[in-house]
Amino acid sequence: MKGGDRHLFNQEDWYPPLKTPLEGLTVDQANxxxxxxxVNSIWVTASHLLFYKEQLLNKLEGKPITTTVQNNNETFTSNNDEKSWLEIQAKMEQVHRQLQNVIGKLT
Structure with a gap:
């Protein structure tokens, strides 16, 4: 597993990394x-993935999983402004880096 965690976001392996297609995507393209x-838009798919990455990170760090989400459908969200889209992208990268650190300590 050591090093394999990078392939989830930054590097290509048997599937393309998530970071590459998100970079430079406009709000209109994301929606x-x-x-x-x-089908889901890229934005709602990214929101869904981010939700579960955050839950996984909390679990691995021993933090309580707190959410107001009642069901899986509520994790598929989007907005229509540039600031929110940039925030989703930045948060996705931040959470992935945190996951890399936590997973790296486990192996």
């Missing part, structure tokens, strides 16, 4: 969904 198809 885009094809018409007539029931």
């Amino acid at each position: 885009w969904k094809p018409n007539g198809i029931a």
Whole structure:
């Protein structure tokens, strides 16, 4: 596992890293969904992933998992402003770095 945690966000392995497609994405691009198809936008998928990465980080650090989310559907959220999109991207990177540190200490 040592070193493998980097592949989750920064480096390509058997699947592409998450960081690359998020970089430089506009709000409109992040919210885009094809018409007539029931799919999630990149933004709501990123929000969903971030929610569960934060929960995993709390669990690994021995912190209580506190959330107001009632069900999985509530983790798929988005907004329509640049500041919020940049915050999601920055938070995703921050949480991933914290996960790398915690996982690195376990191995």
